[in-house]
Amino acid sequence: MRIALIGFGNVGKAFFQLLKNKRDNLEKNGISLEIISILNSQGGIFDAQGISLEYFSNEVELNKECYKYSNFAPTITLDYVIENGNIDAAVVLTPTNKDTGEPGITYIKKLLTKGINVITGDKGPILLEYNHLKKLAQDNNCTLAFGCTTGGALPSINSALFDLAGSEILEVRGVLNGTSNYIINEMEDNNLTFEEALKKAQDLGIAETNPTLDIEGYDTATKLIIICNTIFNKSLSLKDVNLSGISNLTIEEIHQGKTLGYKYKLIGTAKFINNSLTLSVGLDKVYSNDPLYNVDGKNKAVKFLSDTLGEVTVIGGASGTTPAAAAILRDIINIEKGINFTKF
Amino acid sequence: MRIALIGFGNVGKAFFQLLKNKRDNLEKNGISLEIISILNSQGGIFDAQGISLEYFSNEVELNKECYKYSNFAPTITLDYVIENGNIDAAVVLTPTNKDTGEPGITYIKKLLTKGINVITGDKGPILLEYNHLKKLAQDNNCTLAFGCTTGGALPSINSALFDLAGSEILEVRGVLNGTSNYIINEMEDNNLTFEEALKKAQDLGIAETNPTLDIEGYDTATKLIIICNTIFNKSLSLKDVNLSGISNLTIEEIHQGKTLGYKYKLIGTAKFINNSLTLSVGLDKVYSNDPLYNVDGKNKAVKFLSDTLGEVTVIGGASGTTPAAAAILRDIINIEKGINFTKF
Known part of the structure; x- marks a missing residue:
């Protein structure tokens, strides 16, 4: 599965590290996940072959400001990634505004409209417009997973x-x-x-x-x-x-x-x-x-x-960024195995 | 979904009644389940148009021996139903033998080999041969669901x-x-x-x-x-x-x-x-x-x-025949919504 990661705060970083730690195990189970792009409000990183988890996690561990990462470019936008990345899914983990749902809601609508699966931990968009987003996913043959919004590791959804x-x-x-x-x-x-x-x-x-x-x-x-x-x-x-x-x-x-x-x-x-x-x-x-x-x-x-x-x-509901990232990964694996959350 | 029901003991009967009670609700959610055949060791009932839930549940309520049900024929076998019923799934609820897995295991192997989904509450076959049955389902593009075997309503699987x-x-x-x-x-x-x-x-x-x-x-x-x-x-x-x-x-x-x-x-x-x-x-x-x-x-x-x-x-894990039947229905709905249990 080719994935774009939108938002690179603490959970985004934990998700990236989790993928690195779990990769061998996932591949043993026939699951291959590639991060094609990492985006935030200032620009992003893009590699159509998949961003090297090792190389990039060094940058994360140095705790640099993201715009100082190698290859970070302000010209990398979601539109660019959708156009050039052939992505199957996007993980949306932006700082959520519960009054407007922004910035996640704009990203999510664009992705679902293009038939790209979305996995999110953003409460705002789901709180404000779940039914509309669900219909967008249904109309475009993709799905929207949001288990992380309602207790992280707690499998409430x-x-x-x-x-x-x-x-x-x-x-x-x-x-x-x-x-x-x-x-x-x-x-x-x-x-x-x-x-x-x-x-x-x-x-x-x-x-x-x-x-x-x-x-x-x-x-x-x-x-x-x-x-x-x-x-x-x-x-x-x-x-x-x-x-x-x-x-x-x-x-x-x-x-x-x-x-x-x-x-x-x-x-x-x-x-x-x-x-x-x-x-x-x-x-x-x-x-x-x-x-x-x-x-x-x-x-x-x-x-x-x-x-x-x-x-x-x-x-x-183990707390912290790793369980939250693991809740995102759980939704991804379930989608990879064929579950369509918005069909229910 | 066109279903054969194999085994007509207490849970089988409860499942039949549950379908009758839930039909309107399920149809409102776009789910149509038809019972094409009811089989037991002595024969069965078959109607390619779907057995009338109302008509048949009267017979059940009279608590007749099954071979006295209208249209019950000893010539109706699983082979006959597979040949003529165009079934998508079978619910297997036979009295289970935990040393041999019979009679369920023979039914289940035959069904999976033909690419027909199986939902079962029989512990024997799953206890004895789960991995073999899982592979059969995978090889024949169907699935095997058995949530009912491990606590009924408890969603352990x-x-x-x-x-x-x-x-x-x-x-x-x-x-x-x-x-x-x-x-x-x-x-x-x-x-x-x-x-x-x-x-x-x-x-x-x-x-x-x-x-x-x-x-x-x-x-x-x-x-x-x-x-x-x-x-x-x-x-x-x-x-x-x-x-x-x-x-x-x-x-x-x-x-x-x-x-x-x-x-x-x-x-x-x-x-x-x-x-x-x-x-x-x-x-x-x-x-x-x-x-x-x-x-x-x-x-x-x-x-x-x-x-x-x-x-x-x-x-x-609410106890009794209705929760057990509801656990079978849960697996059916999940399959109907696209979940393939044996892909995990």
């Missing part, structure tokens, strides 16, 4: 598409934000206040300096919407989610929960109320007979309730 | 194939036998001895009159072998499993576990010891930070440890 096929999904409940889950867990285990636990998470690089997206539930809501739009063929957006976060949680509430046998978790829930799909994100009491109960620390999980297959829960 | 794609699986641990898990849970919750809990499970129809396969670990071992042969391309068999069951578990041990923070579970484990894949089934102590800890009652789960995607656990 895989599970929604393949594990519940033929059943009706009645309810979705997920622990979808590792940072919030880590903070709550610190409060439980180490008797920290919310502020102390947040500070610890920030010091460890788990929470961002501005933690709003994580702790106020926006990240959970984004992932829940992507999962629901995928399953239910809807075009839900953030305004459709009844949203609250974890910043008001107190140690007293946690103590009371321990006494009464439940834990608090930031849960994204989608269920049908009077036949209408209703989405909410907020603190919820989770009892010990619930598979989500022990999803602690940075772990993530999603539980589906279905009519004929009962409850199916997936737990996982 | 899906997860092994699609959720860990591109990563290296380092370890598999599973709670794969609902009956054993139920018995242990009864001992824990209701302070029953093993014998009392077994008796209760038998009275409720959860355990069989001869419970050996479940409580001595053979069923867990069978599922573990199927999962491992699928993942690791091996031809492991029961003799490769270090096997023990749950019948020696005492209330005292359970009490001690409660005090020390662990539960006993019957766990199937596959891991590499000195580069050699080593399989075992037996009671294991499971601590509360393990996603398997709360897999109680009749639930089942499998946990994969991988190099780049971390830990991925799936929990589920």
Whole structure:
């Protein structure tokens, strides 16, 4: 498979290194992946024979600014690559804007229109325009894979598409934000206040300096919407989610929960109320007979309730750039093996 | 998709009813499934236009012996159906013999050789000859799906194939036998001895009159072998499993576990010891930070440890004939959407 890599931040770099580490193993399994081009907003690198993983990874390891890489040229654009690269797929990993979907959405639309498969970790485009992008892929005989957008290594989209096929999904409940889950867990285990636990998470690089997206539930809501739009063929957006976060949680509430046998978790829930799909994100009491109960620390999980297959829960979501890159690689391998995500 | 149904026991009947219940929903999603023939060891029913689900389900509901069904003829055989039915797939649900794989294995070989997709819940053929059957499917451009053999509704095979794609699986641990898990849970919750809990499970129809396969670990071992042969391309068999069951578990041990923070579970484990894949089934102590800890009652789960995607656990496995039939339908829908299980 001939691949263009668009966006070369931390996950892009981890993806490149992963391909280098996995190449022998993949080739043993009959899978050959070539990176034809690496692009970012300033230009790119192009080699129709495939960029040498060894040579280039030295440059990455030197941690140079990308425009200082050998052969980097501002004239290499996506149009140039589509015209000259004969690419089968593009991996789109740009810094996502959740209000506009840019810059990923413009790249993705161009690629799908040309019949080129897209694998992305960009939440913005999928959050804002999944149904339109899905139709573009269907109309142009290619596919769009986005498993990385909803928990990285957590196979939430895989599970929604393949594990519940033929059943009706009645309810979705997920622990979808590792940072919030880590903070709550610190409060439980180490008797920290919310502020102390947040500070610890920030010091460890788990929470961002501005933690709003994580702790106020926006990240959970984004992932829940992507999962629901995928399953239910809807075009839900953030305004459709009844949203609250974890910043008001107190140690007293946690103590009371321990006494009464439940834990608090930031849960994204989608269920049908009077036949209408209703989405909410907020603190919820989770009892010990619930598979989500022990999803602690940075772990993530999603539980589906279905009519004929009962409850199916997936737990996982190793954090960091390598698992995120491995989630991209997973989608690529599944496409290479013939899976078309947008056929579901 | 034109389907022959081979074997018409409880799961076969549930599958037939499920198709009837789901037909409108499936057709709304562009999926049309026709049952062309129903076969068992005594003969069968055949209608090249598709057997009427309504008409036939009346016969099923009357609980007649199958040979009394309208149009049942001893001259209808699989050869006849292959010759005259133009079938795309066969669902094989015969009473399985785990020493010979018969009668399913003969049916499955014949079907795959003719390029007809097979979806089966028969453990015997997959346990004994998976690699041979996989090659038959590959050589004849069709596929073999067997998700139902390893926990029914639990998507263990899906997860092994699609959720860990591109990563290296380092370890598999599973709670794969609902009956054993139920018995242990009864001992824990209701302070029953093993014998009392077994008796209760038998009275409720959860355990069989001869419970050996479940409580001595053979069923867990069978599922573990199927999962491992699928993942690791091996031809492991029961003799490769270090096997023990749950019948020696005492209330005292359970009490001690409660005090020390662990539960006993019957766990199937596959891991590499000195580069050699080593399989075992037996009671294991499971601590509360393990996603398997709360897999109680009749639930089942499998946990994969991988190099780049971390830990991925799936929990589920609603019991009974409808979830088993729904697991068959899931495989059919996935095939209909273009997934080829034997390409992985």
